[in-house]
Amino acid sequence: xxxxxxxxxxxxxxxxxxxxxxxxxxxxxxxxxxxxxxxxxxxxxxxxxxxxxxxxxxxxxxxxxxxxxxxxxxxxxxxxxxxxxxxxxxxxxxxxxxxxxxxxxxxxxxxxxxxxxxxxxxxxxxxxxxxxxxxxxxxxxxxxxxxxxxxxxxxxxxxxxxxxxxxxxxxxxxxxxxxxxxxxxxxxxxxxxxxxxxxxxxxxxxxxxxxxxxxxxxxxxxxxxxxxxxxxxxxxxxxxxxxxxxxxxxxx
Amino acid sequence: xxxxxxxxxxxxxxxxxxxxxxxxxxxxxxxxxxxxxxxxxxxxxxxxxxxxxxxxxxxxxxxxxxxxxxxxxxxxxxxxxxxxxxxxxxxxxxxxxxxxxxxxxxxxxxxxxxxxxxxxxxxxxxxxxxxxxxxxxxxxxxxxxxxxxxxxxxxxxxxxxxxxxxxxxxxxxxxxxxxxxxxxxxxxxxxxxxxxxxxxxxxxxxxxxxxxxxxxxxxxxxxxx
Numbered sequence: 174x175x176x177x178x179x180x181x182x183x184x185x186x187x188x189x190x191x192x193x194x195x196x197x198x199x200x201x202x203x204x205x206x207x208x209x210x211x212x213x214x215x216x217x218x219x220x221x222x223x224x225x226x227x228x229x230x231x232x233x234x235x236x237x238x239x240x241x242x243x244x245x246x247x248x249x250x251x252x253x254x255x256x257x258x259x260x261x262x263x264x265x266x267x268x269x270x271x272x273x274x275x276x277x278x279x280x281x282x283x284x285x286x287x288x289x290x291x292x293x294x295x296x297x298x299x300x301x302x303x304x305x306x307x308x309x310x311x312x313x314x315x316x317x318x319x320x321x322x323x324x325x326x327x328x329x330x331x332x333x334x335x336x337x338x339x340x341x342x343x344x345x346x347x348x349x350x351x352x353x354x355x356x357x358x359x360x361x362x363x364x365x366x367x368x369x370x371x372x373x374x375x376x377x378x379x380x381x382x383x384x385x386x387x388x389x390x391x392x393x394x395x396x397x398x399x400x401x402x403x404x405x406x407x408x409x410x411x412x413x414x415x416x417x418x419x420x421x422x423x424x425x
Numbered sequence: 426x427x428x429x430x431x432x433x434x435x436x437x438x439x440x441x442x443x444x445x446x447x448x449x450x451x452x453x454x455x456x457x458x459x460x461x462x463x464x465x466x467x468x469x470x471x472x473x474x475x476x477x478x479x480x481x482x483x484x485x486x487x488x489x490x491x492x493x494x495x496x497x498x499x500x501x502x503x504x505x506x507x508x509x510x511x512x513x514x515x516x517x518x519x520x521x522x523x524x525x526x527x528x529x530x531x532x533x534x535x536x537x538x539x540x541x542x543x544x545x546x547x548x549x550x551x552x553x554x555x556x557x558x559x560x561x562x563x564x565x566x567x568x569x570x571x572x573x574x575x576x577x578x579x580x581x582x583x584x585x586x587x588x589x590x591x592x593x594x595x596x597x598x599x600x601x602x603x604x605x606x607x608x609x610x611x612x613x614x615x616x617x618x619x620x621x622x623x624x625x626x627x628x629x630x631x632x633x634x635x636x637x638x639x640x641x642x643x644x645x646x647x648x649x650x
Contacts, residue, residue, distance in 0.1 A: 203509070243506045268509045270500030298510055301548045328513045328567075329542070329574030348567055373564050387515035387567060 181422040185355055185402060193259035193405030198397060199291035200253065201282045202246030202298065204266035206239040211251045211377040212262065219264040220285050222278045229277045231265065231285035241379040242270035248376035248386050249297045249394045256354050256398025259405040263291050268298075276304040283311050287320060292404055294320060295397040296343075297390035299327040299335025312342040321404075321412055323397040325389040326365045339364045344400070344416060348372060348392035354399070359423035367419060369395040445587045446481075449580055453483045453554065456576040460540060460569040462556035464488060467580065468497070469552040470508060475499045477508070477553060504553045507541035511550060513574040514541045515565045537563040542573040544581030551584055553577070 197217065207216040219236035222229060234240055241247045246266065253260050267282035279300050286294045294315060300308060315322050322343040327335035338345040341364065348371025349358055358368040371392030378384040396419070403418060404410050410418075449467060457465030464484040468477040476496040482488040499505050503514045517538055536557035544552040554577040558565065 203506075242500060243502075243509065245506055245510070270498075270505075299512065301511075303548065329571050329578075331545075331578060350567070372567055385517045385564065387565065387570060388513070390510075390512075 178421045178423065181418055182355055185399060185422060188402040188406050189256075189258060191406065193257075193402065194408050195259050195261050196257070196293060196401045196404045196408075197263055197289070197291045198253055198257075198260045198293040198295060198401055199263040199265055199286035199289055200246055200250050200295045200297075200394075201265045201267055201279065201286050202249050202295075203243045203268040204234075204240035204246045205250045205262065205264040206241045206244075206247040206377070206379040206381075207235075207237050207264070208239050209247060209251070209377045209379070209381060212247065212254055215254050215260070215262050216250075216264055217261045218289060219266070220282070220289075221266040221269070222281045222285070224278075229281045231281050234264070234266065236264060239379060240264055240266055243268065244379035244384070245297070245390065247379040248374075248384070249295060249390060251377035252354075252374065252391060252394035253295065253398045253401065256395065257401035257405065260293075260398065260401045263289050265289075276300055280304060280307050280311070283308070287311060287315050287318065290320075292320060293397055293400055294322045295394055296322060296324040296337065297393045299325055299338055299389075302333055302336060305336045305339075308337040309340055309342075312337050312340050316342040316412060319411055321400055321415060323393055323400060325393040328388050328390075334365055342412070344396060344412070344419070346371075346389060346393040346396045348387070348389045354395045355422075357396070357399075357419060357423040358425055359420045366416065367396055367423065368392065369399075371395070445583055448583050450481060450483065452576050452580045452583070453481060456554060456573050457483050457556050459572050459576075460556045460558070460565055462538075462540070462558045462565075464536075464557045464559075466492065466555050467552060468504060468555065469584065470499060470550055471496070477504055480552070502541075503539045504541040504555055507543045507553050508550045511543050511545060511548065513543070513570045513577070515539070515567070515570040517564075535559075537561060538565050540565045540570060540573050542570070542577035544577045544584060546581055546585040551581060551588075554580055 205212055205216055216236040219234040219240055220231040221234045222231050250262050265282045265286050267278040312322055322337060324338040324343040324345055326338045326345055326347045333339060337343050345365045347360060347365050347368040349368040350372040351370040354370050360366055360368055369392040371389055372387050373385045374391040375383055376386050400415055403415060453465045453467050466482040467480045469480045471478055477499050479492040479495045482492050499508045503516055507514045536559055538558040540556040542554045543550045544554060554573060556573060
């Protein structure tokens, strides 16, 4: 790692102790348990995607209740909240306990996250290639509005790495066995760019308490949290600048 | 099949009734042993009720008697998450503080780590492979998860084949299937269809998938003279 990289990494840790601008972070996932002590007071808005009369759309939901059926979104949001004290969370629920969801729900949720104006959008889920054109369009829309999309690589890629992680208009994340959330690897070749802590990560569990999770889903919010710190310190940062800073801070 | 059965029973303690079951049991057992898990199981998704049904277990003989046939809602836990997200999930399923454990009425024998990998056909989930490890500090790694995901992908092909062949045989019995199509032709056709689905238009993946399917086909056919 270069001297500048070391300086950025040290600076990232120091940023947590500084007064940072608030950054809105949308988490498109299974919902959040806003009553969990790790998230209490941190959730500023909530929507859930529903299907009514054949139309999938996002509707307002309570941002003070447990909105999470699986605990996945709570875990993801908990990681962001623990890394970035300046993150204001927006809960966009696209997975429910009836296993409804899939591509159309993700698209509707993603669109809601963009419309909400969130500066950062965390997608700890990967969609199949069938929805790639629509996801690409949404990623481009986010890019033009200077909204940063951080997306997870598929845990077990068969035909592709998952979408939207394959797009260059996102920051794409794989999981690694690092202990610290401040350690990153820059990956070569593209399309997946960064690897972050994603093994046995201690996360809040929906309903209370804590658990441990493994996978790219939990590496992605680590990078989102770091981006929230950087944007909090430098609110005008654009996607290519964030990628450059993260690459400089990476071990390799 | 008789030779297979006795070999599997002697060395692995499993006694399958059909070749397809033998392949599935081998896959579940292979995944479980690779991950160092005490228990492994294969659950099939009932699309009507959105429930996961235990179809076979590995590791704990008692589980085979008590679990097979049992249904669990697909909207809960890591297995449910694997169904909803169509992704391998690895984590600790139980809450880590005493307050939560008491509230949940947790039993003494709780797994400390669980793996759940979806069995996918096209983009539909048809079931889940799970592994559970017990004992303090036990964890599954990303490598375990990736391997289990691959095992689940192959198991998905086998279950899909089985279901399609059963449907074809049903058609055959009702006289709606051309007589010229033998079971072997049907197997071949299904394997070609599965390769197409697995490679998903990426020809460079063909060799790897073909190798796995050829090995499976050999297993299904039994030992050659």
